[in-house]
Amino acid sequence: MPATPLEVENLSAGYGPTRVLEGVSFSVPAGARLAVLGRNGMGKTTLLATLAGQTRRYDGRIVLGETDVTALPSASRAWHGLGFVPQARCVFPTLTVEENLFVGLKGRPKSALQEAYGMFPRLYERRRNLGSQLSGGEQQMLSTARSILGRPSVLLLDEPLEGLAPVICEELMKAFAELAKTGDMTILLVEQRIQSALDFADQVIVLERGRIAWSGTPDSLSKDHAAVERLLGVGGLH
Amino acid sequence: MSTIFEVRSLKRSFGGLAVTNNVSLAMAPGDRVALIGPNGAGKTTFVNLVTGNLTPDSGDVLIGGESVTRIDATGRVRRGLVRSFQVTRLFQEMTPAEHVALAVLQRDGRAGRMFGHFLAMPEVMAEVAELLGKLGLSELMHRRVSEIAYGQQRLLEIAVALALKPRVLLLDEPAAGVPQSDTGRIEQALADLPADLAVLMIEHDMDLVFRFAKRVIVLAAGTIIFDGSPSDVTKDPRVREAYLGSYANAGHAA
Amino acid sequence: MQTVFSIAVDALAYGMVLFVISIGLSVTMGLMRVVNLAHGAFAMIGGYIASYAARDLGLGYGFAVLLAVFGTIVIAVPIERLLYRRIYGAPELTQVLMTIGITFCIIGIANYVFGPTLKTVPLPPALQGSVDLGFRSIATHRIFAIGCGLGVAVALWYLIEKTAFGVKLRAAVDNAAMAAALGVRTEIVYAVSFAVAVGLAALGGVVGAELLPVEPYYALRYMVTFLVVVSVGGAGSIPGALVACLLLGGIDTAGRYLVPEFGEFFFYLAVIAIVCVFPRGLAGRAGQ
Amino acid sequence: MTMATMSDALAGAQGKGRRRGRDLAGLAVILGLAVVGYLLFPNNLALLTRMTAIALLVLSLDLVTGYCGVATLGHAALFGTGAYASGIAAVHFGITDPLLMLACGILGGAVAGLVCGVVILRAHGLPQLVLSIALIHLFHEFANKASSWTGGSDGLAGIAPDPLLGYFEFDLWGRTAYVLGIILLALVFALLRLVVRSPFGMLCRGVKEDPIRIRAMGASPKLALMKMYVISGAVAGAGGALNAISTQVVGLDSLSFTLSAESLVMLVLGGTGSLFGALTGTIVFMFFEDVVSAANPFHWLTMVGALLIAVVLFAPKGLYGTVADLAAGRRRAGR
Amino acid sequence: DTIKIGVIGPFSGPFALQGKNFKAGIDAYMALNGSKVGDDDLEIIYRDVPQPDPAQSKGLAQELVVKEGVQYLAGFYFTPDAMAVTPLLEQANVPLVIMNAATSAIVTKSPLVVRTSFTLWQTSTPIAQVAKDAGVSKVISVVSDYGPGVDAENAFKKGFEAAGGQIVEAIRMPLATNDFSPIMQRVKDSGAEGLFAFLPSGPTTLGFVKAFNENGLKDAGIKFFAPGDLTQESDLPALGEAALGIQTTFHYAVSHDSPENKAFVEAAGKAIGNPAELSFPSVGAYDGMHVIYKMIEATGGEQDAGKAVDAVKGLSWTSPRGPVSIDPESRHITQNIYLREVAKAEDGSYYNKEIATFEKQGDPGLAALK
Numbered sequence A: 001m002p003a004t005p006l007e008v009e010n011l012s013a014g015y016g017p018t019r020v021l022e023g024v025s026f027s028v029p030a031g032a033r034l035a036v037l038g039r040n041g042m043g044k045t046t047l048l049a050t051l052a053g054q055t056r057r058y059d060g061r062i063v064l065g066e067t068d069v070t071a072l073p074s075a076s077r078a079w080h081g082l083g084f085v086p087q088a089r090c091v092f093p094t095l096t097v098e099e100n101l102f103v104g105l106k107g108r109p110k111s112a113l114q115e116a117y118g119m120f121p122r123l124y125e126r127r128r129n130l131g132s133q134l135s136g137g138e139q140q141m142l143s144t145a146r147s148i149l150g151r152p153s154v155l156l157l158d159e160p161l162e163g164l165a166p167v168i169c170e171e172l173m174k175a176f177a178e179l180a181k182t183g184d185m186t187i188l189l190v191e192q193r194i195q196s197a198l199d200f201a202d203q204v205i206v207l208e209r210g211r212i213a214w215s216g217t218p219d220s221l222s223k224d225h226a227a228v229e230r231l232l233g234v235g236g237l238h
Numbered sequence B: 001m002s003t004i005f006e007v008r009s010l011k012r013s014f015g016g017l018a019v020t021n022n023v024s025l026a027m028a029p030g031d032r033v034a035l036i037g038p039n040g041a042g043k044t045t046f047v048n049l050v051t052g053n054l055t056p057d058s059g060d061v062l063i064g065g066e067s068v069t070r071i072d073a074t075g076r077v078r079r080g081l082v083r084s085f086q087v088t089r090l091f092q093e094m095t096p097a098e099h100v101a102l103a104v105l106q107r108d109g110r111a112g113r114m115f116g117h118f119l120a121m122p123e124v125m126a127e128v129a130e131l132l133g134k135l136g137l138s139e140l141m142h143r144r145v146s147e148i149a150y151g152q153q154r155l156l157e158i159a160v161a162l163a164l165k166p167r168v169l170l171l172d173e174p175a176a177g178v179p180q181s182d183t184g185r186i187e188q189a190l191a192d193l194p195a196d197l198a199v200l201m202i203e204h205d206m207d208l209v210f211r212f213a214k215r216v217i218v219l220a221a222g223t224i225i226f227d228g229s230p231s232d233v234t235k236d237p238r239v240r241e242a243y244l245g246s247y248a249n250a251g252h253a254a
Numbered sequence C: 001m002q003t004v005f006s007i008a009v010d011a012l013a014y015g016m017v018l019f020v021i022s023i024g025l026s027v028t029m030g031l032m033r034v035v036n037l038a039h040g041a042f043a044m045i046g047g048y049i050a051s052y053a054a055r056d057l058g059l060g061y062g063f064a065v066l067l068a069v070f071g072t073i074v075i076a077v078p079i080e081r082l083l084y085r086r087i088y089g090a091p092e093l094t095q096v097l098m099t100i101g102i103t104f105c106i107i108g109i110a111n112y113v114f115g116p117t118l119k120t121v122p123l124p125p126a127l128q129g130s131v132d133l134g135f136r137s138i139a140t141h142r143i144f145a146i147g148c149g150l151g152v153a154v155a156l157w158y159l160i161e162k163t164a165f166g167v168k169l170r171a172a173v174d175n176a177a178m179a180a181a182l183g184v185r186t187e188i189v190y191a192v193s194f195a196v197a198v199g200l201a202a203l204g205g206v207v208g209a210e211l212l213p214v215e216p217y218y219a220l221r222y223m224v225t226f227l228v229v230v231s232v233g234g235a236g237s238i239p240g241a242l243v244a245c246l247l248l249g250g251i252d253t254a255g256r257y258l259v260p261e262f263g264e265f266f267f268y269l270a271v272i273a274i275v276c277v278f279p280r281g282l283a284g285r286a287g288q
Numbered sequence D: 001m002t003m004a005t006m007s008d009a010l011a012g013a014q015g016k017g018r019r020r021g022r023d024l025a026g027l028a029v030i031l032g033l034a035v036v037g038y039l040l041f042p043n044n045l046a047l048l049t050r051m052t053a054i055a056l057l058v059l060s061l062d063l064v065t066g067y068c069g070v071a072t073l074g075h076a077a078l079f080g081t082g083a084y085a086s087g088i089a090a091v092h093f094g095i096t097d098p099l100l101m102l103a104c105g106i107l108g109g110a111v112a113g114l115v116c117g118v119v120i121l122r123a124h125g126l127p128q129l130v131l132s133i134a135l136i137h138l139f140h141e142f143a144n145k146a147s148s149w150t151g152g153s154d155g156l157a158g159i160a161p162d163p164l165l166g167y168f169e170f171d172l173w174g175r176t177a178y179v180l181g182i183i184l185l186a187l188v189f190a191l192l193r194l195v196v197r198s199p200f201g202m203l204c205r206g207v208k209e210d211p212i213r214i215r216a217m218g219a220s221p222k223l224a225l226m227k228m229y230v231i232s233g234a235v236a237g238a239g240g241a242l243n244a245i246s247t248q249v250v251g252l253d254s255l256s257f258t259l260s261a262e263s264l265v266m267l268v269l270g271g272t273g274s275l276f277g278a279l280t281g282t283i284v285f286m287f288f289e290d291v292v293s294a295a296n297p298f299h300w301l302t303m304v305g306a307l308l309i310a311v312v313l314f315a316p317k318g319l320y321g322t323v324a325d326l327a328a329g330r331r332r333a334g335r
Numbered sequence E: 001d002t003i004k005i006g007v008i009g010p011f012s013g014p015f016a017l018q019g020k021n022f023k024a025g026i027d028a029y030m031a032l033n034g035s036k037v038g039d040d041d042l043e044i045i046y047r048d049v050p051q052p053d054p055a056q057s058k059g060l061a062q063e064l065v066v067k068e069g070v071q072y073l074a075g076f077y078f079t080p081d082a083m084a085v086t087p088l089l090e091q092a093n094v095p096l097v098i099m100n101a102a103t104s105a106i107v108t109k110s111p112l113v114v115r116t117s118f119t120l121w122q123t124s125t126p127i128a129q130v131a132k133d134a135g136v137s138k139v140i141s142v143v144s145d146y147g148p149g150v151d152a153e154n155a156f157k158k159g160f161e162a163a164g165g166q167i168v169e170a171i172r173m174p175l176a177t178n179d180f181s182p183i184m185q186r187v188k189d190s191g192a193e194g195l196f197a198f199l200p201s202g203p204t205t206l207g208f209v210k211a212f213n214e215n216g217l218k219d220a221g222i223k224f225f226a227p228g229d230l231t232q233e234s235d236l237p238a239l240g241e242a243a244l245g246i247q248t249t250f251h252y253a254v255s256h257d258s259p260e261n262k263a264f265v266e267a268a269g270k271a272i273g274n275p276a277e278l279s280f281p282s283v284g285a286y287d288g289m290h291v292i293y294k295m296i297e298a299t300g301g302e303q304d305a306g307k308a309v310d311a312v313k314g315l316s317w318t319s320p321r322g323p324v325s326i327d328p329e330s331r332h333i334t335q336n337i338y339l340r341e342v343a344k345a346e347d348g349s350y351y352n353k354e355i356a357t358f359e360k361q362g363d364p365g366l367a368a369l370k
Ligand SMILES: Nc1ncnc2c1ncn2[C@@H]1O[C@H](COP(=O)(O)OP(=O)(O)OP(=O)(O)O)[C@@H](O)[C@H]1O
Pocket: A015, A018, A020, A038, A039, A040, A041, A042, A043, A044, A045, A046, A047, A087, B146, B147, B148, B149, B150, B151, B152, B177, B179
């Protein structure tokens, strides 16, 4: 287990001619829980997608564990231990739930599917349904479960709670915390519900127009009312 | 109180799974109702049945006392029943201004006109600008939807629904994916709605639900297990167990 | 009654030949979502190779078939790397443009190299002649084609529905970026699928050569037939394609027998009727 | 909010100016090209006239494919019906005034559009493509069968249009036909510009992207598509009639799958979803074909194939579409 | 001076073989007779119309006349393409020499049209007598459902009924038929003793003949009659064994035994590259060139279409196919029609063996038109 499973240096990325990220650098220790916050359209999704190798990178370096994955395609990054749960869920619509999960197994035996079903019993009930037939929340569960099955060392979560019932959210956050605590997994979380994110995280970075505008611990952010007001647009946190 | 919108024992199942199981409810003008329930409870299906995107196995849907069960989706929209989509459905190649303009023109029965351009129609543009301004999308109004962030697309989804000036508005998770900083805009937009409009909102963000709703309906496994005031819902043990979890304890409703 | 049986036998034989030739297209079009109008061109290449091997080199039939399948794959792989890779996920019309362009080129080259005359693949003695079914006789090579069709159907169905490769392929087609993010090496998956599809095309070209003789314009002449069969079946569905081939083969055969002068009407009206009843094809994959 | 409204109004006004400029530019380009064509190829006006007729077909295809997302490989049905309508009117009913023949063609095309629309709009995607293929074969077969009216595979010969306006003869050099064609094309183009950016055009673009969303707005996608199909039929019919008038023969090829497929290729080559794209595609394809097939009548097909491949590789949005995109990108970067 | 001749034909696409034969015939004629007439050099300009397309054909003809300044138009494989050009001739002052298109009516469309090929009436009428003479009295007719097929059917029917035979059934099948088994089943069920068939030369004939054999019709002793398109020489290597014994009537067989033909086949074989590709359009083109040469001689290279055409009315000569002449009235070629049977040569190749001759046949189709 390397000391820093993920290190990002001076990353710039965007879409075609539009640059969205500018010189983002950070690194996270093993087992860390990093919350990435920011207002609408500030580049959170872009950051995660770039780490996963899905957007155009202009500049910078991404190191995953011991490997520099900057030049590697998305699939290779996955084999180097990166897991990605995108904001748009991206369930495979013509595959059944079971087949969807199967894709995420990354060569592990089929029995490992039970882990996912244990985490979300609802998926077990719907395992023969096609991805396109699932409800919004069920899709979200599937997308998350699918990535976790591959045992990533770094898990990128883009708004994994969206559309989930409060009970499920609670359980899911607990499960994430558990995964991080055992030290096997480092988690980057993008979340709109700031309080949930801060409750979960042990580190926070805040993006503002594609740059890191603030970083620190959740506690210090809660106290920095000015930053919260300016960067997150919310009156204050409890 | 008159009813503007009514559903009578609606049923629909998918291959043996009863997703909507004998659901009945009625709404009056001005109602602000939240429909909540566990994932997969059948909320979206309910909306699809009501708007005509799915056909029910049995049951009736009435708008303003008129049965629309046999009328297709467009007919229901023309009668004032408008919805937003849980997963945004927008025209990726078009701009927010075009979306709203299209809705406005369609509402006024002018969307079939074969001459002129909406940018050159001041009354349309005024409405477009106002609505987009209200939802904070003014700056993006001439960008392509494929280029704007997801949260902003969610806001646009709502703008389109509002532009149709509905009598009954069904919102499927309007705030999902919208950052906290912007949920305020949604709330403000909803608050500005005409008082006689009936709104049914599906939402998992309980803070929003409790600020918005005067009445809460809880759907579980296709049946309504609770229909009452927000303050009562947190006390209902079934709802707490199936849905709210510890949220009920936190006392947000108060 | 005899007539009915007779028509049924002809329909089965014709439908199976159609199936063998067009199933590769169902793979490219339904599973890889590439409207591959060059399918016929690959079938034709297979036919040419087999014809050359069997007629000019004097190799055995079985050997010629193998050579055709693998030879075509060898020819197709660079085309996949250089050209097809650019149009995965592109709008359908762009794919149409590219694959028609490829077809034109292949036709031109075939015309230049082999000349415009018909080429046949001589059958081995075992496949020549007819088999007596009691009430009528049927050409042996047609029975061979039926056998090939069934074999291909089962093997392909198993590959796509039951193996890890099939799942990964379908995932990659649904959402290539997401599949890649989950560690699926989409390029390899696509290349292998393409090779399978092209190999099937070549096999079909050889097995069907008795019915659809090989000549340069082959590549376009039967394109419509392939397209119709695959789409009516529901692109990407092996059972769907099988049913469609048998059904359309049956309609075509019956139409030509009963009302030959309106055969074309009969066939295309039936196609319209089927599509109107099954707007996604007989077994269209949901969610498409 | 006032700020927003003001700047938007400004953007609107600017956009309006730019659009009108582009309309005029479009017309100017057509007429300019027409004059250039006339001067450069005074001896090849028949080709230019045929290009004009096919351009009408491709424009009409663009209306349903580019603007409405209807996949069709059977669009020649509308073109051919127009051609036969005006040809039959001339041969069997003695309607030999070119403008009346044109009207017959437009009417015939519109009716064919209605028929095709009713059938084709019943499915989506590939099955839709198959419906269109089936339709074009039915039309073709029907014309083949009705040989006492259509001349069958020998073609409907003996169409002898009167002089245009009683004065301009349709002669060997084809000047009259050419001028008639260009005027027709310019007129149609101007009308279509109006249609495609009207609210109706916007509605159709919406239908193309997401019919369910359109229905949730209370509009009927089917109705919009039907309307567009009829308009498209009228345009294609005009092209067919022009062909009948200038060639004086109508063959089964005008109702063929080949012509349908070729027109689709031209459209995609130029770029779908833009009238300029349709024109560009037609001109480039037909011109290229003419040049290479004259240079090597035996092996030119390979060259055309190579052109199509090259376009996909280097101009994936079609020739016009890609250039327009580049220009837009530059404009945005400039701003 | 240089005299230009514009040749329009299918040089690419599905009928490329026939276009190639046009060119082979023309090249052969020029190789044997020089590429000069009097003092004038000849230049042949080829234009491609891959499939029937009257608009394109007309456009190209116009371009050839107006831009290239051709004095003669020739070629034309398809009827509609030729039809489209006829209205131009008078004004252009250009004769049209048709080297293939085989519908009777074309020559009536303009007095400037001369045809050196054949019509389906011409080639299909004699076989009716052959069938009758073979002792067949009940025949089923199966033709492709398009102009030439209908012509062939009518011609055969007229001839056969006149000879006292009976057509038990006349089937017209779609051009795009791939599987002929059901048709053969119909033939079997009809109780006919003989089959008359017409399909355009090319890939479908192979399936048709094979289906005839595989469905046991040959074994059942049903006789197969057809005009020669069905067994064109370039298809014979593919048809092979299956075609053995089929009787056809046609105006030309590559195997025709005469010194003129020997010279022609050698020259044309060289021109086409692969002699196995040689087929009947080459001879139409060859004789078409002969007619054009005569026209040029008569006009001394001046452009005078009327004079040119008048000069060849009644012209007779010995073509590779045998003695031929241009009928002064119809301007269509009068020629021998041969009865041939597919036979196997000593070297294992297949050929059309001429076994009888019907001399000096005109076009009965023109009479039928009136
Ligand atoms: N495909 C694209 N093409 C061009 N610009 C894009 C594209 N996707 C996103 N953008 C732009 O990039 C910026 C950042 O978008 P991103 O999706 O990363 O934001 P985000 O922080 O995740 O927002 P949200 O909270 O709404 O999900 C936005 O301004 C958006 O307009």
